[in-house]
Amino acid sequence: MVNYFRYLQLKNPLQAALEAFYPPLCRLCGDSGDSGIDLCLGCQESLPWNSPACPRCAMPAQGQDLPCRCINEPWPFTSATVPLLYEGAVATLVGGFKYHGNLAQGQLLGKILSKALEASEKSLPRHLIPLPLHYRRLRQRGFEQTNELARAISKDNPSIIPTPILNRRRATSQQSLLAASQRHANVYQAFEVNARTLLPKHVALLDDVVTTGATAISAAKALISAGAERVDLWAVARASINS
Ligand SMILES: [Zn+2]
Numbered sequence: 001m002v003n004y005f006r007y008l009q010l011k012n013p014l015q016a017a018l019e020a021f022y023p024p025l026c027r028l029c030g031d032s033g034d035s036g037i038d039l040c041l042g043c044q045e046s047l048p049w050n051s052p053a054c055p056r057c058a059m060p061a062q063g064q065d066l067p068c069r070c071i072n073e074p075w076p077f078t079s080a081t082v083p084l085l086y087e088g089a090v091a092t093l094v095g096g097f098k099y100h101g102n103l104a105q106g107q108l109l110g111k112i113l114s115k116a117l118e119a120s121e122k123s124l125p126r127h128l129i130p131l132p133l134h135y136r137r138l139r140q141r142g143f144e145q146t147n148e149l150a151r152a153i154s155k156d157n158p159s160i161i162p163t164p165i166l167n168r169r170r171a172t173s174q175q176s177l178l179a180a181s182q183r184h185a186n187v188y189q190a191f192e193v194n195a196r197t198l199l200p201k202h203v204a205l206l207d208d209v210v211t212t213g214a215t216a217i218s219a220a221k222a223l224i225s226a227g228a229e230r231v232d233l234w235a236v237a238r239a240s241i242n243s
């Protein structure tokens with residue numbers, strides 16, 4: 001099972017040299033950052049890591065056989081990489097990023113996800129498809145959070161190309177305000193693929209926080225009906241269903 005925290009500690013020579021000139025600072029406590037990440041060692045260690053987790057649906061796993069019970073349920077993703085749990089300091093970082101426009105916190109979260117992908121040893125697609133906001137919400141927020149995360153991942157791993165080809169067909173209610181049972185209906189057929197795009201066979205869908213997975217599932221179905229043969233799910237954090 002991948003230990004994401006240990007993986008953050010690995011440094012390459014360029015990273016070590018950069019750190020000597022531009023030492024990173026911890027975005028949670030203000031101490032010196034570590035391993036090229038804007039988090040000190042203590043804060044990295046105390047993050048709520050989602051490990052061990054099911055490699056197919058990223059639900060936290062506690063000693064059961066893997067893949068977990070998702071193997072018997074409709075789940076369009078071949079694999080899922082979601083390194084953190086949405087609680088404590090992670091909820092603070094995600095909230096600062098999404099609702100207060102702290103883009104540096106978004107870059108940090110993107111970098112953590114990127115390191116987790118490297119650690120996962122899964123076969124990674126070249127095309128990363130950010131899950132889009134509806135244009136009205138985008139206008140309110142002023143930035144697309146999944147594009148920001150995609151930028152951080154691609155900066156860390158230039159062979160991964162952000163490919164923003166999904167559109168929201170209609171505005172949907174905010175999923176976090178709905179009961180779990182209402183979430184699938186809210187996002188049913190909410191997405192479409194830009195018709196002029198030739199879709200690669202293997203793609204990753206990028207979201208920030210996954211709860212029931214209803215939004216991501218709806219987006220994955222749009223990608224599969226447009227010709228994708230394998231869709232992986234990448235997200236920063238897994239929230240419990242009651243979040
Ligand atoms: Zn710290």
Ligand SMILES: [Zn+2]
Nearest residue numbers: 054057068070
């Ligand atoms: Zn599972």
